[in-house]
Amino acid sequence: MQPDLECVNLTRRFGDTVAVDNVSFEVPRGSFFSILGPSGCGKTTIMRMIAGFLEPSAGDILIRGGSVIDTPPNKRPVNMVFQHLALFPMMNIADNIGYGLRRAGMPRAEIATKVEQALERIGLPGIGERKINELSGGQKQRVAIARCMVLEPDVLLLDEPLGALDLKLRERMKVELKALQAAFDTTFVYITHDQSEALVMSDDIAVMNEGRFEQVGSGQDLYYRPDTAFVAGFVGDTNRWAGRIERTEGDGIELRTDSGMLMRGAAHGRVLSAGDRAEIFVRPEAIRIAHSAEELSHFDNQMTGRVGSILFNGAASRIIVQDSSGNGEIEVNLPQSGEFSTLTRGSEVQIGWSGAQGNCFAAAVS
Amino acid sequence: MRAEAKLGFILLLSPLVVWLSLLILIPHIDMLLVSLRERVGVGEYRISLANYLTFINEPLYLRTFIRTAMMSILATTITLLIAFPVSYYIAKIARGRVQSALFLLCLVPFWVSELVRTFGWMILLRETGIISNLLQALGLVDGPVELLYNDAAIMVGLVYTSMLFMVVPLVTTLESLPDEVIEAGYDLGGNGISVLREIIIPHATPGIVSGCIVVFMLSLGNYLTPIMLGGKDSLWFTELIYSQFIVRFNWELGAAFGFLLLGLSSFIVWGMLKLTGQSLEKTMG
Amino acid sequence: MIPTIPQPRALSLAYTAYIIAFFVFLALPLVVVAVFAFNDSQFPSLPWEGFTWNWFFGSERPMIGVFHERPILRAIGTSCFVAILVSLLSVAVGTSNAFLFNRYRFRGQGLLYVFMLLPLVIPGIVLGISILVFSSRVANGLWDMAQWDWEALRPGLLLVILGQFSFIATIATLVIGARLQKFDRSLEEAAMNLGANRLTAVRTITIPYLAPAMIGAFVVAFLMSFENFNTTLMLVGSDAPLTIAMFDRLKEGSTPLLNAVSLLLMIGSSLLALVMIAFQRRS
Numbered sequence: 002m003q004p005d006l007e008c009v010n011l012t013r014r015f016g017d018t019v020a021v022d023n024v025s026f027e028v029p030r031g032s033f034f035s036i037l038g039p040s041g042c043g044k045t046t047i048m049r050m051i052a053g054f055l056e057p058s059a060g061d062i063l064i065r066g067g068s069v070i071d072t073p074p075n076k077r078p079v080n081m082v083f084q085h086l087a088l089f090p091m092m093n094i095a096d097n098i099g100y101g102l103r104r105a106g107m108p109r110a111e112i113a114t115k116v117e118q119a120l121e122r123i124g125l126p127g128i129g130e131r132k133i134n135e136l137s138g139g140q141k142q143r144v145a146i147a148r149c150m151v152l153e154p155d156v157l158l159l160d161e162p163l164g165a166l167d168l169k170l171r172e173r174m175k176v177e178l179k180a181l182q183a184a185f186d187t188t189f190v191y192i193t194h195d196q197s198e199a200l201v202m203s204d205d206i207a208v209m210n211e212g213r214f215e216q217v218g219s220g221q222d223l224y225y226r227p228d229t230a231f232v233a234g235f236v237g238d239t240n241r242w243a244g245r246i247e248r249t250e251g252d253g254i255e256l257r258t259d260s261g262m263l264m265r266g267a268a269h270g271r272v273l274s275a276g277d278r279a280e281i282f283v284r285p286e287a288i289r290i291a292h293s294a295e296e297l298s299h300f301d302n303q304m305t306g307r308v309g310s311i312l313f314n315g316a317a318s319r320i321i322v323q324d325s326s327g328n329g330e331i332e333v334n335l336p337q338s339g340e341f342s343t344l345t346r347g348s349e350v351q352i353g354w355s356g357a358q359g360n361c362f363a364a365a366v367s
Numbered sequence: 368m369r370a371e372a373k374l375g376f377i378l379l380l381s382p383l384v385v386w387l388s389l390l391i392l393i394p395h396i397d398m399l400l401v402s403l404r405e406r407v408g409v410g411e412y413r414i415s416l417a418n419y420l421t422f423i424n425e426p427l428y429l430r431t432f433i434r435t436a437m438m439s440i441l442a443t444t445i446t447l448l449i450a451f452p453v454s455y456y457i458a459k460i461a462r463g464r465v466q467s468a469l470f471l472l473c474l475v476p477f478w479v480s481e482l483v484r485t486f487g488w489m490i491l492l493r494e495t496g497i498i499s500n501l502l503q504a505l506g507l508v509d510g511p512v513e514l515l516y517n518d519a520a521i522m523v524g525l526v527y528t529s530m531l532f533m534v535v536p537l538v539t540t541l542e543s544l545p546d547e548v549i550e551a552g553y554d555l556g557g558n559g560i561s562v563l564r565e566i567i568i569p570h571a572t573p574g575i576v577s578g579c580i581v582v583f584m585l586s587l588g589n590y591l592t593p594i595m596l597g598g599k600d601s602l603w604f605t606e607l608i609y610s611q612f613i614v615r616f617n618w619e620l621g622a623a624f625g626f627l628l629l630g631l632s633s634f635i636v637w638g639m640l641k642l643t644g645q646s647l648e649k650t651m652g
Numbered sequence: 653m654i655p656t657i658p659q660p661r662a663l664s665l666a667y668t669a670y671i672i673a674f675f676v677f678l679a680l681p682l683v684v685v686a687v688f689a690f691n692d693s694q695f696p697s698l699p700w701e702g703f704t705w706n707w708f709f710g711s712e713r714p715m716i717g718v719f720h721e722r723p724i725l726r727a728i729g730t731s732c733f734v735a736i737l738v739s740l741l742s743v744a745v746g747t748s749n750a751f752l753f754n755r756y757r758f759r760g761q762g763l764l765y766v767f768m769l770l771p772l773v774i775p776g777i778v779l780g781i782s783i784l785v786f787s788s789r790v791a792n793g794l795w796d797m798a799q800w801d802w803e804a805l806r807p808g809l810l811l812v813i814l815g816q817f818s819f820i821a822t823i824a825t826l827v828i829g830a831r832l833q834k835f836d837r838s839l840e841e842a843a844m845n846l847g848a849n850r851l852t853a854v855r856t857i858t859i860p861y862l863a864p865a866m867i868g869a870f871v872v873a874f875l876m877s878f879e880n881f882n883t884t885l886m887l888v889g890s891d892a893p894l895t896i897a898m899f900d901r902l903k904e905g906s907t908p909l910l911n912a913v914s915l916l917l918m919i920g921s922s923l924l925a926l927v928m929i930a931f932q933r934r935s
Binding site: 382383397452460462469479482483488493530546549559587591595609618629632648 | 774
């Protein structure tokens, strides 16, 4: 099936800086696609080019197979939910939602019906006469989406719309947005710097850094099989050590960190050889903790250490383990069974993990 | 309130009360009383509406009154039409240094006295003035042309003099409109005209109202510009007030005129606020 | 119609041209006034008779320059005197009003605030005559009751100062009140927590915070007073401030002397405004 949105070699320069550097991607019909990256990575620039508020320096943007490069923003079959929502404060809710339909020249009565339907769809029937500032943050969010969706766009762009909400509401809106996308069955392109938003909602995620896409894939791909050190470090929490490779053996490697710890990891097909500088990433939840070394005998990384500090955070509690030399620090998730809840600072613990969990990347040349 | 707070309150309240009562409230009541008395003999007065009747029965007075109001409304409209695109440019199109420089340039002429500005227009417009000479040099006219002492000259002067008071509130309100909202208007299919009509102008309404109120007021109460640019027979209502007070020494009639001017200006200001659902605190404060 | 929305080239060019035309319109009268201050002629108009400094420094008839023209110099002095008094009075009352409206909640506050704004919507000439009428009634009353002729209540500088103050005080209140609104009251509480009493806290914390607005209000008040015409016209006595003196001369026919005075005014007020802007940038 033809993709809803396709960007081909998209490039945008501002003076000497390249904000978007030769980016190509496709978004299949009906999917939820996220662009995830730190602020300043160029994701907003991509979005504004798709919406038509910025002209690309090079490359093409196709929507349902047709180039929209020469189409002004008001004629493009894409709509945008702005970062601060940009609801029109001078109009009531019904007029906000009906705005685009009025522009399209739809008869009044029909607009009224459509608006009422849209309000029902977002679970806010009968509030059309209210003012924008009478709505809560989450309700505004839904109105902003409805305002776009009544126009039945081919692609809906969302520019970090959850950024302004508080934490609890943000969690709820993630679920709600995903449900709205399914209900409207429209292609969503979502940009965010919050990995949890991207992971929870998206079918596909592009991780962006310094104007380029580092990796495009599902949440699981990014989390378990990162292609680059940036993705490994940016998506999810992780231990990260720099060091030198001492030995390689097939896909497995042995690396000594700069803090002096020796550990096994995996190259996952990347070319690495002994003597190279490298970085290794191990997720805290991949590391097991035990009272005795025997329980960990099946792991190829084993270590004895002391509890440096305990970071209690309910189900996400962690400890920081100091290795025997006292130089190396390792973050380890505590099992949720509560079996280690009596640990105190200074207790001796055994930890171990499988070498396959230690993602190894050549260190950036610098 | 505690005693200390009460003392502070009274200390802060008294200058305000003294100022507003002695310089605003009582003088205006007094002026009203003076306008309502008729001189029947030396030092003898009685209460009557004679002064207001004189106003109604003397065609010249009434005509001048209406003419002043109409010209002021026209001047306000022209000022708004000229200032809006300029304010929009400053608020939404110019960026960074250019923006602040343009805004500052708008303010410059108003740091100098109205007299100087009017004087400048006299030098430009009069028979021996720059524009007349320019037209002759270009061969567009044969002899010197007098561009001063007509209604158009008054209009130019009024618009010029009030420009700042329209530009500043407009720039302030337009600046507070996020670019995002304008972009959303286009994104949803709007074009320049519909975005202007449905988004920009409704957003700018408080600025438009306060700009129009001030400009209207200033035009209505202007004395210098009509006298200097419109000549002796410019028929501006403030001239009537001045001549009753200072030349003819008929304070009763002058006070009545003053009250009529005040009434007209209050009525128009009130009407404009009502029409647009704004309040004086919001527009002025 | 913002830079991010593509527009036809012709439209944006026309728009730019309009903006340029507007600023030419704005600058034209002032430039003309300034240029003719240097015309070596009895009239501030064409033909151009050559360049001269005489309208500033000339000391002989017929070209007596500003700096040798006593009446004009005296009028400038009068204007400065009036403007300084009006500004001091306005800033003092404005500060007091700002505190009143910011710190106290009392019955009739909203009404009083609207009333405080009214001087802005009363035509200047009406303000002038109302004060003229009232002051002369008081003066007459004093004479009738006590045979006391209080000269200050007749048209003259006191009335000019009061008349200008009556509406400039509103502007000072608004300027200072806007800044006080932004003041974080916990700073005062912190000062009291550290041992200051309420008055000391206001003096050492709040007033320094308000200082830029108070200076700004002073400068604005000074300029407004200096160039006020309408109210002053109705209340002026024998000591005419500059605008009135110039007006009287202009009625008799103008010489480039007036251009020279105007140019000095422009320079003076621009400098004052620049100082104010620089000061506000710094804080």
